[in-house]
Amino acid sequence: MSKVKVAVSQYDISFFGQWSEFEDKLTQWVNQAAQQGAKLLVFPEYGSMELASLFGEEVYKDLSKQLHSMQSVYAEYHALYSQLAKQFDVMILASTFPVLQDDGSFRNRANLFGIDGLIDYQDKLIMTRFENEQWLIKAGNEIKVIDTDLGRLAINICYDSEFPLIARQQVAAGADMILVPSCTDTEAGFHRVRIGCQARALENQCYVLQSPTFGQALWSEAVDVNTGRASIYTPVDYGFPDNGILAEGELDTAQWLYADLDIAEISRVRAQGQVFNYRDWPLQTSLNGPN
Numbered sequence: 001m002s003k004v005k006v007a008v009s010q011y012d013i014s015f016f017g018q019w020s021e022f023e024d025k026l027t028q029w030v031n032q033a034a035q036q037g038a039k040l041l042v043f044p045e046y047g048s049m050e051l052a053s054l055f056g057e058e059v060y061k062d063l064s065k066q067l068h069s070m071q072s073v074y075a076e077y078h079a080l081y082s083q084l085a086k087q088f089d090v091m092i093l094a095s096t097f098p099v100l101q102d103d104g105s106f107r108n109r110a111n112l113f114g115i116d117g118l119i120d121y122q123d124k125l126i127m128t129r130f131e132n133e134q135w136l137i138k139a140g141n142e143i144k145v146i147d148t149d150l151g152r153l154a155i156n157i158c159y160d161s162e163f164p165l166i167a168r169q170q171v172a173a174g175a176d177m178i179l180v181p182s183c184t185d186t187e188a189g190f191h192r193v194r195i196g197c198q199a200r201a202l203e204n205q206c207y208v209l210q211s212p213t214f215g216q217a218l219w220s221e222a223v224d225v226n227t228g229r230a231s232i233y234t235p236v237d238y239g240f241p242d243n244g245i246l247a248e249g250e251l252d253t254a255q256w257l258y259a260d261l262d263i264a265e266i267s268r269v270r271a272q273g274q275v276f277n278y279r280d281w282p283l284q285t286s287l288n289g290p291n
Contacts, residue, residue, distance in 0.1 A: 002263050004261055005036070005037050005038045005259070006042065006258070008232060008247075008249075008257045009029065009255075010250075011029075011095065013049070013217035013223050016051070016053050019076065022051060039091060040091045042181065043095040043181060043211055044096075044183055045183040045212075046108070047181075048095045048098075049070075049098075049223045052066040053219065055069040057219075060221060070097070074097060077097060078118070082117045082118065086117075089115055090115075091112065091148060093110060093111075093181065094112075096109060105138040106136070106137045108123065108124035108131065108137050109122070109123050110179075112146055122140070123142070124139065124158070125139055125157075126159050126162075135222070145173040145174060151177065152174040154171070154175035155179045155180075156179075156196075156200070158182040161193055162195075168203075171206055171278070176206050177206060178206060180193065180209060182211065182212045182213075183226065184213075184226070185224070185225040185227055186225075187227055189227065190229070197231070197233050198245075201244055204278055205235040205269050206235070208233040210233070212226065212227075214253075232259045235266070238272075239268070
C-alpha cells in the first residue's frame with residue numbers, strides 16, 4: 001500500500017475510577033480517528049500510566065508499586081487494543097506499557113496491533129536517567145523492523161530517536177516510516193526528541209511520526225507533567241515541506257493530528273532528490289579521521 005492516512009495522538013493523561021472509563025476513552029479516540037479515514041493510529045510513550053489511577057493513591061504515588069499493580073490489567077489492555085483494531089479496521093501502535101519480565105525486571109514496550117491481533121512489539125533500547133536511576137526500568141536489546149500491510153515500520157521509543165544508528169539499521173532493513181511514541185515533561189525534553197526525529201527523517205529520507213503525552217496529571221508520580229506536540233516529519237527536499245514538518249499539533253489541546261502519506265515518495269526522493277542523504281550515509285565511514 002503506497003498511500004496511507006495516519007493519525008498521531010497528542011494524548012492527555014486521565015484519572016479513572018474504574019476500567020470501563022478507560023475503555024470508553026480509548027474507544028472514543030480510536031473511533032474518532034477511524035471516522036476520519038485513518039488507517040494507522042499512533043499513541044504515545046507511557047500513556048498507559050493513567051491506569052495506575054485505578055489502584056488508589058498508595059499505588060499511584062509509588063513508582064515501584066504502580067509498575068507491579070499495572071500487570072494485573074495488562075492482559076485486558078492488550079485485548080482492548082486488539083479488539084479496537086479489528087472493530088475499526090485499523091492498525092494501532094498502543095501507548096507503551098511497562099511489562100514485567102521473568103527475571104523480575106520491566107521493559108518499556110510498544111505493541112503494534114492489527115485486525116488479527118498483535119503484529120509485533122519493540123522494547124525501548126536506551127533508557128533515560130529517570131528510568132535507570134529512579135524507576136528501574138531496564139533496556140531491551142533487539143532492534144526490530146516490523147512487516148505490516150502498510151509496509152515495513154520501525155519504532156523508536158522517545159529517547160531512542162536521539163541515537164542515529166538505531167534508526168539507520170531499521171531503515172537499512174527496509175523501514176520507510178519510523179513511529180516515535182514519546183513522553184517528556186519539559187519543552188527542552190520535547191525539543192530533544194523533536195530534533196532527533198527531524199534528524200532521522202533528514203538523514204534517512206523517511207517519514208517520522210512523533211506522538212507525545214500531553215497536559216498535567218499532578219496525581220501521578222510518573223507522568224505528572226507532559227509537554228509536547230504531535231508532529232509528522234519528512235525529508236527536506238523536492239516535494240516535501242521546506243522545513244521538514246508536514247503537520248504539527250496545537251499547543252494547548254489533546255487531539256489527533258492527521259496526514260496523508262505516500263510511501264512511494266520516499267523511494268522517489270532517495271532516487272531523484274536534490275541530495276542523497278540516505279545513499280551517501282556510508283561515505284562517512286570511508287573518511288579519514290582526525291590525527
